[in-house]
Amino acid sequence: MIEIGEAQHRVLEDIPLLGRERIHILDALGRVLAQDVKAVRDVPYRDNSAMDGYACRHRDLAGAESVRPVTLKLVGESRAGSPFEGFVGLGEAVSIMTGAVIPRGADAVIKVEDTVPDGSAAVKCLTAPRPGQYIRAQGEDVRAGETVLETGTPIRPSEIGMLATLGHGYVHVYQRPIVAILSTGDELTDLDQPFSDGKVICSNGYSLAAQVMEAGAVPLSLGIASDSEEDQRSRLLDGLRADVILTSGGVSVGKYDFVKSTLSEVGMKVKFWKVAMKPGKPLVFGTIGTKPVFGLPGNPTSAMISFEQFVRPALLKMMGRRALFRRVIEAVLAKDVVSEAGRLHLVRCRLIEENGHVWAVSTGTQSSGALRSMVLADGLMILPPSRRVYAKGTRVKVQILHSNSPLAHASPFWSRDTARDESMLSQTA
Amino acid sequence: MIEIGEAQHRVLEDIPLLGRERIHILDALGRVLAQDVKAVRDVPYRDNSAMDGYACRHRDLAGAESVRPVTLKLVGESRAGSPFEGFVGLGEAVSIMTGAVIPRGADAVIKVEDTVPDGSAAVKCLTAPRPGQYIRAQGEDVRAGETVLETGTPIRPSEIGMLATLGHGYVHVYQRPIVAILSTGDELTDLDQPFSDGKVICSNGYSLAAQVMEAGAVPLSLGIASDSEEDQRSRLLDGLRADVILTSGGVSVGKYDFVKSTLSEVGMKVKFWKVAMKPGKPLVFGTIGTKPVFGLPGNPTSAMISFEQFVRPALLKMMGRRALFRRVIEAVLAKDVVSEAGRLHLVRCRLIEENGHVWAVSTGTQSSGALRSMVLADGLMILPPSRRVYAKGTRVKVQILHSNSPLAHASPFWSRDTARDESMLSQTA
Numbered sequence: 001m002i003e004i005g006e007a008q009h010r011v012l013e014d015i016p017l018l019g020r021e022r023i024h025i026l027d028a029l030g031r032v033l034a035q036d037v038k039a040v041r042d043v044p045y046r047d048n049s050a051m052d053g054y055a056c057r058h059r060d061l062a063g064a065e066s067v068r069p070v071t072l073k074l075v076g077e078s079r080a081g082s083p084f085e086g087f088v089g090l091g092e093a094v095s096i097m098t099g100a101v102i103p104r105g106a107d108a109v110i111k112v113e114d115t116v117p118d119g120s121a122a123v124k125c126l127t128a129p130r131p132g133q134y135i136r137a138q139g140e141d142v143r144a145g146e147t148v149l150e151t152g153t154p155i156r157p158s159e160i161g162m163l164a165t166l167g168h169g170y171v172h173v174y175q176r177p178i179v180a181i182l183s184t185g186d187e188l189t190d191l192d193q194p195f196s197d198g199k200v201i202c203s204n205g206y207s208l209a210a211q212v213m214e215a216g217a218v219p220l221s222l223g224i225a226s227d228s229e230e231d232q233r234s235r236l237l238d239g240l241r242a243d244v245i246l247t248s249g250g251v252s253v254g255k256y257d258f259v260k261s262t263l264s265e266v267g268m269k270v271k272f273w274k275v276a277m278k279p280g281k282p283l284v285f286g287t288i289g290t291k292p293v294f295g296l297p298g299n300p301t302s303a304m305i306s307f308e309q310f311v312r313p314a315l316l317k318m319m320g321r322r323a324l325f326r327r328v329i330e331a332v333l334a335k336d337v338v339s340e341a342g343r344l345h346l347v348r349c350r351l352i353e354e355n356g357h358v359w360a361v362s363t364g365t366q367s368s369g370a371l372r373s374m375v376l377a378d379g380l381m382i383l384p385p386s387r388r389v390y391a392k393g394t395r396v397k398v399q400i401l402h403s404n405s406p407l408a409h410a411s412p413f414w415s416r417d418t419a420r421d422e423s424m425l426s427q428t429a
Numbered sequence: 430m431i432e433i434g435e436a437q438h439r440v441l442e443d444i445p446l447l448g449r450e451r452i453h454i455l456d457a458l459g460r461v462l463a464q465d466v467k468a469v470r471d472v473p474y475r476d477n478s479a480m481d482g483y484a485c486r487h488r489d490l491a492g493a494e495s496v497r498p499v500t501l502k503l504v505g506e507s508r509a510g511s512p513f514e515g516f517v518g519l520g521e522a523v524s525i526m527t528g529a530v531i532p533r534g535a536d537a538v539i540k541v542e543d544t545v546p547d548g549s550a551a552v553k554c555l556t557a558p559r560p561g562q563y564i565r566a567q568g569e570d571v572r573a574g575e576t577v578l579e580t581g582t583p584i585r586p587s588e589i590g591m592l593a594t595l596g597h598g599y600v601h602v603y604q605r606p607i608v609a610i611l612s613t614g615d616e617l618t619d620l621d622q623p624f625s626d627g628k629v630i631c632s633n634g635y636s637l638a639a640q641v642m643e644a645g646a647v648p649l650s651l652g653i654a655s656d657s658e659e660d661q662r663s664r665l666l667d668g669l670r671a672d673v674i675l676t677s678g679g680v681s682v683g684k685y686d687f688v689k690s691t692l693s694e695v696g697m698k699v700k701f702w703k704v705a706m707k708p709g710k711p712l713v714f715g716t717i718g719t720k721p722v723f724g725l726p727g728n729p730t731s732a733m734i735s736f737e738q739f740v741r742p743a744l745l746k747m748m749g750r751r752a753l754f755r756r757v758i759e760a761v762l763a764k765d766v767v768s769e770a771g772r773l774h775l776v777r778c779r780l781i782e783e784n785g786h787v788w789a790v791s792t793g794t795q796s797s798g799a800l801r802s803m804v805l806a807d808g809l810m811i812l813p814p815s816r817r818v819y820a821k822g823t824r825v826k827v828q829i830l831h832s833n834s835p836l837a838h839a840s841p842f843w844s845r846d847t848a849r850d851e852s853m854l855s856q857t858a
Contacts, residue, residue: 029639044798046627052681079685080616080656083627097685098727099616101627141799149804156831157643158803161636161729165629165800169620187509187528191598198475198512198530200594207590210458214586227509252481256508256526298527300590369473370570371594374587375578402585 001274004309004344007285010271011310012324015317016290018175018243025163028155030216031173032320037149039166042139047102049078051134054093054115054123055106058131069116069124078103093123102135109134142166152322174320179212179311180239181205182222184232184249184259185298190224203371204248204303208296211307214402215315217244227256229265236266243291243318246311249298252282259295260284268293276385278341279368280306299368305346305380308401328382331360331398337390339383348377349398360398377401430703433738433773436714439700440739441753444746445719447604447672454592457584459645460602461749466578468595471568476531478507480563483522483544483552484535487560498545498553507532522552531564538563571595581751603749608641608740609668610634611651613661613678613688614727619653632800633677633732637725640736644744646673656685658694665695672720672747675740678727681711688724689713697722705814707770708797709735728797734775734809737830757811760789760827766819768812777806778827789827806830 002010020034049055056072064070072093078084080099088094088105096102096109108129118124142148148166149159155173163171188202189195202224209219222239225232227250239245250259251273264270268286275283279302284295294311296303313324331351339345349360363376379398383390390396431439449463478484485501493499501522507513509528517523517534525531525538537558547553571577577595578588584602592600617631618624631653638648651668654661656679668674679688680702693699697715704712708731713724723740725732742753760780768774778789792805808827812819819825 025635026638026642029642041624043800045629050796050798052684052686080614080629081627082615095684098681099614099629136796136798140794140796141801148801157636157639158733158800158806160639161632161733162800162804164620164632164635165729167620167624167630185509185528186511191593191596195470195596198510200474200509200528201596203590203593206454206593207586209455210586210589213455213458252527255481255524257481300594304587304590365569367479367565367569369479369565371472371587371591372570372577375591377587 001276001281002272004275004277007272007275007283008310008313011285011292011314012317014271014287014290015292015314017320018177018318020172021175022170022172025160025169025171028163028171028173029157029160031155031176033149033151033153033155033159033171034174034320035172036147036151037163037166037168037171039142039144039146039148042144043142043165044136044138044140046083047138048136049096049098049100049102049109049134050136051109051111052098053096053109053111053134054125055084055088055096055102055109056093056125056129057088057090057106058108058129058133060091061108061110061125061128064125064128066126069126071118071122071124074121074123076103093125095123107131107135152320154321174318177217177243177315177318178220178241179217179244179246179315180220180222180242181208181212182225182232182235182239182245182247184225184227184247186227186256188224188249203300204296204298207300207304208246208248208307211304211312212246212315215312216319217315227258229258229262232258232262233265236262240266240288240291244311244315245288245291245293246296246307247294248296248303251284251295251297263293263295276343277309278343278345279366280309280346281343283310285310297368300371301348301374302368304374308380308399327400328397329358329379329400330395331358331379331381333390333392333394333396334359334361336392337362337381337383338388339390340387341383341385342387343385345381345383345385346399347381347383348373349379349381350376351378351398358398360396430705430710431701433704433706436701436704436712437739437742440714440721440743441746443700443716443719444721444743446749447606447747449601450604451599451601454589454598454600457592457600457602458586458589460584460605462578462580462582462584462588462600463603463749464601465576465580466592466595466597466600468571468573468575468577470573472571472594473565473567473569475512476567477565478525478527478529478531478538478563479565480538480540481527482525482538482540482563483554484513484517484525484531484538485522485554485558486517486519486535487537487558487562489520490537490539490554490557493554493557495555498555500547500551500553503550503552505532536560536564581749583750603747606646606672606744606747607649607670608646608673608675608744609649609651609671610637610641611654611661611664611668611674611676613654613656613676615656615685617653617678632729633725633727636729636733637675637677637736640733640741641744644741645748646744656687658687658691661687661691662695665691669695669717669720673740673744674717674720674722675725675736676723677725677732680713680724680726692722692724705772706738707772707774708795709738709775710772712739714739726797729800730777730803731797733803737809737828756829757826758787758808758829759824760787760808760810762819762821762823762825763788763790765821766791766810766812767817768819769816770812770814771816772814774810774812774814775828776810776812777802778808778810779805780807780827787827789825
């Protein structure tokens with residue numbers, strides 16, 4: 001039996017990075033860049049206007065104000081996509097739209113709100129612009145030749161926008177692992193089979209497939225194997241084309257727990273068996289060639305929590321991610337919690353934000369079979385191995401579960417009227 | 430011009446909840462339940478064993494210990510899926526596997542590790558079990574008739590496992606909105622067109638589509654319209670079958686900013702125009718019938734940030750979600766920040782966790798055109814309208830951007846060897 005940290009280390013040191021593939025940028029959301037992306041040209045490509053208004057020479061307007069406006073002669077128009085090709089001379093201006101190129105001669109923009117028309121060929125300017133005012137300089141955002149996005153960057157909407165800006169419709173990303181999932185156990189039945197006494201619907205096949213998808217990988221279901229080496233072997237052979245193999249059940253000490261030996265028969269080299277944690281102790285990890293194999297426990301919550309600790313980080317690493325682990329926060333116990341695991345105890349809990357604290361409350365029965373407690377859980381309290389009572393008010397570490405933050409808000413931060421309220425800012429150092 | 434809180438309120442009060450659809454549970458990840466789910470039977474369905482071992486009568490083993498073992502006669506076997514049909518009498522035991530039904534007569538399980546075989550038909554028991562020990566009681570997790578999952582529940586892997594356990598292969602969820610996206614501007618060109626001087630690649634079409642997908646909705650691209658009412662109208666008419674319409678650009682005060690009038694021509698009733706925030710001031714919101722229409726500003730970051738504040742909560746509401754808003758946390762300024770917006774300023778920033786604090790650092794130029802600052806951003810500092818300098822060390826609110834928590838960890842919480850370390854727990858009240 002080994003510690004969880006050691007087990008994670010042994011899993012991750014054996015995990016290969018998958019190869020690259022080239023995909024359209026709109027298919028790349030959530031993937032990880034497998035190339036550096038350089039800019040071939042400056043962004044903006046030319047000095048351009050940040051406002052609708054008039055491109056002018058700032059010196060011409062020195063001293064202009066609303067009671068003493070200065071009139072400029074309009075000599076043309078620079079539209080987004082149709083630049084003014086001429087020159088802006090002394091006392092002249094060019095009508096300009098947001099995003100349009102600044103014409104030669106001009107060195108500032110005065111916005112339309114700071115002007116009044118003076119006939120059709122002139123404009124009265126009511127303020128004096130600073131030099132460079134409302135001009136977005138060429139290369140201000142990105143310089144030609146610069147590496148803008150690096151290998152290993154997770155691709156979010158802003159990266160997709162940047163890739164488009166830089167002219168990339170396609171991009172290299174790391175491939176997604178195919179994850180074969182085999183459930184084992186004579187008691188298991190599937191959703192399309194009639195239910196009978198003594199049977200249990202195989203939920204692990206579904207919850208594990210969902211966890212695989214949530215991590216961004218691709219599930220491949222091998223169905224349910226009975227507690228027979230023959231059935232398990234034949235299904236596992238179907239799974240050998242996958243990049244990762246997951247089984248659930250059959251890895252404990254019972255006399256029908258064949259999975260470990262069946263996996264060895266199909267070529268698995270065992271790296272460890274059993275981890276000092278609750279739930280999830282009976283976990284087998286090994287490799288078939290470079291292919292990681294996880295023999296997860298059969299209890300629904302043990303399987304899910306073991307997936308979180310070992311399989312998810314491994315899948316993320318294969319896909320090129322660097323942040324492999326869920327966030328751990330500090331929370332305050334809202335009630336006493338008894339830990340009698342005698343090993344690292346991961347207690348399913350809800351999180352409640354109130355009075356400036358995040359409070360943690362156990363979700364009730366912590367039986368490894370109890371899926372209900374997973375449904376209710378926002379996170380896992382991390383309790384050390386000692387058997388003891390943790391009193392209400394104790395601060396504990398909590399590992400957040402799920403990608404959708406359980407601490408998202410039902411109401412906006414800003415109330416309907418208080419956006420001007422300075423109290424939104426607290427003033428300490 | 431209205432405040433952001435008022436604007437959000439006006440948007441959300443007009444947003445309809447979409448109808449329901451019935452889908453397979455493995456397609457339901459990230460969707461929201463549109464039905465209550467009741468249990469038709471108890472889970473577990475029968476009392477069953479939590480361990481591999483022997484089902485017995487606890488009184489028979491009173492006083493048993495390793496130096497004074499008690500021997501029980503083996504009368505059968507209860508396997509997962511193949512229950513023992515007989516009765517466990519005085520001094521008898523039945524070999525039992527994890528998940529197998531507890532035979533009649535037995536009231537406890539002694540685990541295999543606490544026994545030694547005594548020939549093939551008897552077992553020596555080395556401990557005295559408590560009544561009910563290692564028995565998972567019928568209905569312990571879920572009671573028949575109980576509502577286990579309620580309308581409005583977001584579907585995560587644990588809900589998918591629970592749905593399978595309860596026998597549901599299909600489930601009603603709220604439909605996903607189709608979101609038509611139109612980019613406007615004569616200066617815009619697309620990725621499959623040759624680039625020329627004065628042109629800008631239309632990144633908004635891509636970043637907004639990615640934001641729509643990240644929110645769980647379905648983008649429908651209407652392409653790029655020139656600054657002509659005719660082209661805009663014809664493309665918008667193609668978008669009227671969508672549930673939501675987004676445009677970007679053409680909503681400011683320039684003389685080619687037709688989008689507002691074109692939208693009105695195709696039937697939009699304007700609800701508000703302009704929000705007191707930076708970036709993102711020139712925003713139009715209206716409805717065509719019950720269909721929400723968002724005229725977003727054309728600058729890349731203004732469009733993305735306006736989407737975050739108004740469109741994303743609206744899409745989530747349509748899909749049945751209740752937590753509509755990104756998490757807001759408190760962070761400490763790592764450097765001085767100057768706010769001269771004169772209206773609510775959302776400053777793109779990175780977040781760094783160090784020394785027990787989350788530090789916020791501006792990502793540099795806050796120009797509305799600067800996509801780079803969005804690429805680098807983990808969140809938005811929320812700075813009140815007053816023009817001032819916020820000194821290093823000031824605590825500010827930061828709205829988290831992106832679904833993948835920027836505070837995920839590159840290394841696990843537990844080090845390789847310190848899982849036993851009590852220091853993982855801090856001890857205050």
